[in-house]
Amino acid sequence: MKQEYNFSRRFFLKTSSALGALAFIPKGVKAFYEEVKNFIVPKKEQLPLTVSINKKSYAIKADTRTTLLDLLREDLNLTGAKKGCDHGQCGACTVHIDGERALSCLTLAAMVPGKEVTTIEGLANGDKLHPMQEAFIECDGFQCGYCTPGQIMSAVACVKEGHTKSVAEIKEFMSGNLCRCGAYNGIVESIQKVAAK
Amino acid sequence: MGFFDEPFDLMTPPEGRVEGVAKVTGSGKYAAEYKVNGLCHAVLVGSTIAAGTILNINTSNAKQVAGVLGVITHLEKPVVPGMADEEKIKEARFGLPVFHTDKVYFKGQPIALVIAETLEDATYAASLVSAEYREDAKTVDFNGTLGFVSLTPAGKDRGDITALNSAAHSIEAEYNIKAEVHNPMEMHATIAEWTADDKLKLFDKNQGVNNVQRTFAKLFNIPVNHIEVISEFVGGGFGSGLRVWPHALACIMAAKLVKRPVKLMLTRPQMFYSVGYRPASWQKIKLGANADGKFIGIHHQAKNGTSVYENFNEGITRVTRLIYNFDNLKAEAATVPLNLSTPTWMRGPGDCTGDFAIESAIDELSYKLNIDPVALRMKNLALEKNPETGLPWSTNYINECIEKGAQMISWKDRKAAHSQNIEGDWNIGYGMAVGAWNAGRGNASAGIQMQKDGSITVQTAMTDIGTGTGISMQNIAHETTGISKSKIKIELGNSNLPPAPSQGGSNGLSSIGGAVVAAVNALKLKLAEHAALQNEAYKNVAAADILLSDKGISLKTANSQFFISYASLWEKNKLGILEVEASSGPGAERQKYAFCSSAAHFCKVRVNRKTGKVKIERLVTVSDGGKIISEKAAANQMSGAAVGGIGMALMEEQATDERLGTLVGNDFAGYHFPVNADAPIIEVAFINKPDPNINPQGSKGLGEVGIIGTAAAIANAIYNATGKRLRDLPITPDKVLLG
Ligand code: FES
Ligand code: FES
Numbered sequence: 001m002k003q004e005y006n007f008s009r010r011f012f013l014k015t016s017s018a019l020g021a022l023a024f025i026p027k028g029v030k031a032f033y034e035e036v037k038n039f040i041v042p043k044k045e046q047l048p049l050t051v052s053i054n055k056k057s058y059a060i061k062a063d064t065r066t067t068l069l070d071l072l073r074e075d076l077n078l079t080g081a082k083k084g085c086d087h088g089q090c091g092a093c094t095v096h097i098d099g100e101r102a103l104s105c106l107t108l109a110a111m112v113p114g115k116e117v118t119t120i121e122g123l124a125n126g127d128k129l130h131p132m133q134e135a136f137i138e139c140d141g142f143q144c145g146y147c148t149p150g151q152i153m154s155a156v157a158c159v160k161e162g163h164t165k166s167v168a169e170i171k172e173f174m175s176g177n178l179c180r181c182g183a184y185n186g187i188v189e190s191i192q193k194v195a196a197k
Numbered sequence: 198m199g200f201f202d203e204p205f206d207l208m209t210p211p212e213g214r215v216e217g218v219a220k221v222t223g224s225g226k227y228a229a230e231y232k233v234n235g236l237c238h239a240v241l242v243g244s245t246i247a248a249g250t251i252l253n254i255n256t257s258n259a260k261q262v263a264g265v266l267g268v269i270t271h272l273e274k275p276v277v278p279g280m281a282d283e284e285k286i287k288e289a290r291f292g293l294p295v296f297h298t299d300k301v302y303f304k305g306q307p308i309a310l311v312i313a314e315t316l317e318d319a320t321y322a323a324s325l326v327s328a329e330y331r332e333d334a335k336t337v338d339f340n341g342t343l344g345f346v347s348l349t350p351a352g353k354d355r356g357d358i359t360a361l362n363s364a365a366h367s368i369e370a371e372y373n374i375k376a377e378v379h380n381p382m383e384m385h386a387t388i389a390e391w392t393a394d395d396k397l398k399l400f401d402k403n404q405g406v407n408n409v410q411r412t413f414a415k416l417f418n419i420p421v422n423h424i425e426v427i428s429e430f431v432g433g434g435f436g437s438g439l440r441v442w443p444h445a446l447a448c449i450m451a452a453k454l455v456k457r458p459v460k461l462m463l464t465r466p467q468m469f470y471s472v473g474y475r476p477a478s479w480q481k482i483k484l485g486a487n488a489d490g491k492f493i494g495i496h497h498q499a500k501n502g503t504s505v506y507e508n509f510n511e512g513i514t515r516v517t518r519l520i521y522n523f524d525n526l527k528a529e530a531a532t533v534p535l536n537l538s539t540p541t542w543m544r545g546p547g548d549c550t551g552d553f554a555i556e557s558a559i560d561e562l563s564y565k566l567n568i569d570p571v572a573l574r575m576k577n578l579a580l581e582k583n584p585e586t587g588l589p590w591s592t593n594y595i596n597e598c599i600e601k602g603a604q605m606i607s608w609k610d611r612k613a614a615h616s617q618n619i620e621g622d623w624n625i626g627y628g629m630a631v632g633a634w635n636a637g638r639g640n641a642s643a644g645i646q647m648q649k650d651g652s653i654t655v656q657t658a659m660t661d662i663g664t665g666t667g668i669s670m671q672n673i674a675h676e677t678t679g680i681s682k683s684k685i686k687i688e689l690g691n692s693n694l695p696p697a698p699s700q701g702g703s704n705g706l707s708s709i710g711g712a713v714v715a716a717v718n719a720l721k722l723k724l725a726e727h728a729a730l731q732n733e734a735y736k737n738v739a740a741a742d743i744l745l746s747d748k749g750i751s752l753k754t755a756n757s758q759f760f761i762s763y764a765s766l767w768e769k770n771k772l773g774i775l776e777v778e779a780s781s782g783p784g785a786e787r788q789k790y791a792f793c794s795s796a797a798h799f800c801k802v803r804v805n806r807k808t809g810k811v812k813i814e815r816l817v818t819v820s821d822g823g824k825i826i827s828e829k830a831a832a833n834q835m836s837g838a839a840v841g842g843i844g845m846a847l848m849e850e851q852a853t854d855e856r857l858g859t860l861v862g863n864d865f866a867g868y869h870f871p872v873n874a875d876a877p878i879i880e881v882a883f884i885n886k887p888d889p890n891i892n893p894q895g896s897k898g899l900g901e902v903g904i905i906g907t908a909a910a911i912a913n914a915i916y917n918a919t920g921k922r923l924r925d926l927p928i929t930p931d932k933v934l935l936g
Binding site for chain 1: 211212213214216217218219220221222223224225226227229230232263264315316317318321379380381382383384430431432433434435462464465662663664665829830832833834836837838839840841864865866870871872873874875876878879
């Protein structure tokens with residue numbers, strides 16, 4: 001039989017502040033923390049959520065710990081948003097939330113009901129690619145393609161934000177999206193092309 | 198299945214890579230992205246010490262977490278026949294015997310694997326696994342340890358190095374480079390599914406599906422063809438996918454244990470100690486020349502870090518034997534065991550490390566000699582033959598690379614003395630360096646399937662890690678058949694397709710290009726065979742005399758009356774899908790010629806005297822990669838490699854903490870590689886002359902030479918700007934200020 005502990009949020013807060021209070025005895029804290037960790041084997045909580053992704057509404061149950069990125073990739077089979085770090089450090093998971101660029105790995109699924117999420121899968125208009133997608137193909141704005149969906153979502157926002165006045169400005173406002181293949185030449189060129197339209 | 202744009206078949210995609218639409222729409226599936234029924238998730242638990250023995254592992258808390266399906270440790274695990282005992286483990290040469298030892302060799306070494314219904318369950322449960330250890334002495338300090346290992350000869354001596362004593366001018370200096378980590382944007386991942394007791398299906402990130410297949414066939418003692426490896430879209434590699442790593446084995450073991458398909462994706466921090474890295478290195482160079490700049494000889498010593506459980510020698514001094522005429526040469530090397538995971542090949546392995554030292558020393562010598570660095574190199578290049586083997590170069594246009602690069606960057610604007618070009622707080626300087634790489638070729642196979650409408654699918658097991666294998670195969674097939682590109686599809690990255698070598702060491706296109714040409718010839722002959730039944734003229738014709746088009750087959754030598762449409766050919770011969778497969782590889786030309794790719798890198802930097810910031814204002818890369826098959830993809834490779842070179846020169850550094858025996862800053866906040874704003878628009882050019890002997894298409898590999906020499910060009914430019922000779926990479930602002 002699985003053990004089921006159900007500690008309230010209040011208990012947890014108390015525990016954390018107790019941890020804080022014990023900070024002056026480092027050894028004790030460590031041991032205490034291990035104890036607490038072993039005790040709080042939480043019951044998994046599922047939240048019913050209604051999320052709107054690419055203008056489609058999904059009524060789902062999601063683990064309260066689930067990020068928007070994992071919801072997309074693991075539960076909804078929308079694998080266009082990529083996981084490159086899971087820590088808000090690479091931009092591979094960039095999506096648009098209510099039209100603004102956002103890192104889906106730093107967004108809990110529970111935060112998006114009532115908002116409109118757009119992923120790379122929702123960028124093309126049916127069979128017609130978004131101009132930025134076309135530009136990335138024409139300018140070879142990628143190699144392995146793994147950072148590409150994030151780059152394109154950021155690039156679309158970058159143009160919309162008006163940060164395309166110079167190569168330097170584009171580079172600055174695209175620096176939250178890492179590309180280890182170093183396809184930066186083509187990324188900048190793609191954005192210039194779309195911005196010029 | 199197909200490495201092309203399936204869902205958008207109906208529209209005309211913009212001109213670009215075969216898989217372009219799949220990549221820009223997010224529809225291309227990378228290893229962790231396949232939908233597999235019954236999939237569950239695995240998360241690795243790493244050791245918290247760097248050296249010692251596991252005394253006890255507590256997994257009971259983890260097992261109580263709802264959703265947990267099983268836990269693997271060295272004490273409880275499914276059987277891996279190829280690791281049944283010490284002897285077998287040695288034989289397997291798998292590296293870390295994951296879950297088959299109680300020994301800990303580095304911090305983060307997997308000691309347990311938790312498998313659960315969801316990623317969240319598995320991640321949480323993994324945090325509850327704990328272990329007790331007996332700790333042993335450890336070290337992760339490369340520079341502190343390298344004095345304890347002694348050098349041994351690396352290859353044969355040339356001439357007598359004591360000749361250096363009579364040199365009019367010489368340089369003797371040491372160079373240190375910090376460890377670098379590949380960090381492809383896609384973290385390594387595997388989905389493993391046992392479809393039968395002895396049949397395994399893997400969706401895996403790697404650079405060689407056949408290598409993965411062979412490795413696990415051996416470990417699990419099952420026939421190679423019982424393992425299917427699918428790696429259609431690979432999110433970068435740079436060498437990290439050339440080996441099969443413990444996490445993939447762990448995932449397969451997990452699938453065996455829970456009897457369900459299991460997905461394991463490394464976390465970014467785990468990427469720093471699970472899939473190799475470029476080891477830290479130390480070098481010493483003694484280089485001498487006579488008064489007019491002719492090199493007399495070189496003494497090159499090098500050491501690199503390795504793990505305590507495997508020896509990895511980078512081959513740092515290899516490049517010393519390649520580029521210049523050194524009548525007298527001595528090379529020595531050693532490896533330094535550390536409590537870190539085993540390093541591996543990373544873009545330009547060995548050569549880009551060795552080249553940094555040589556090209557820095559030559560630059561330094563040029564100032565002593567008062568000879569322009571370009572002229573000094575021109576004087577000493579080995580342009581006729583490979584100085585090591587004595588074989589004549591098949592082609593080597595490194596001198597043209599230098600000339601073109603000098604022109605592009607306007608080298609004449611460089612001041613001969615350092616610190617002469619100043620604008621406010623900024624010092625401006627120019628630097629250059631060259632690089633070369635032994636151009637290889639492996640045995641590869643390709644297949645072609647042809648339909649009645651004249652469309653073809655070209656297939657290979659080789660991966661496309663972003664280099665443009667797919668588009669290049671399409672280009673070669675188009676050029677050799679005359680069939681329109683829109684009618685040529687590419688399938689790759691699957692072990693069920695014709696076998697090919699791993700994609701590394703700049704061998705990919707060089708190998709597969711020949712196979713595609715061979716397959717096209719086989720297709721032509723097969724079509725002619727069928728055509729001969731309709732027209733005698735096709736009997737016994739050579740492939741070279743056969744012409745194909747979108748519509749049908751004809752003969753080069755004859756007039757148009759011999760044209761036979763595919764439609765009638767298919768009709769008459771009652772054909773279904775026509776299939777051919779052919780192999781191709783290196784041959785006797787390797788005994789006659791030496792082969793190399795080369796590049797020249799030129800850089801203009803600005804260095805801020807107050808902050809030590811280095812800004813790369815221009816970076817020019819000109820390379821000789823034989824014939825360029827796909828101009829855009831090739832230029833992308835070269836500019837991407839240059840960006841990697843900026844990282845190596847200015848920021849990439851895997852820091853360690855000796856007291857804790859651990860890596861420091863193992864994420865993208867702690868480990869910096871260039872972001873968009875760190876690189877200028879890279880200026881790329883090619884010599885673009887085919888090599889007539891290397892392979893049918895005349896192309897030499899490019900992936901490595903793009904980064905070999907870049908770091909030296911940057912360091913040399915910094916010297917020209919500031920007069921500071923910085924020999925330790927990365928050149929961070931503190932080093933500039935203190936230098
Ligand atoms: S995965 Fe979200 S920023 Fe890297
Ligand atoms: S294209 Fe490979 S990481 Fe950007």
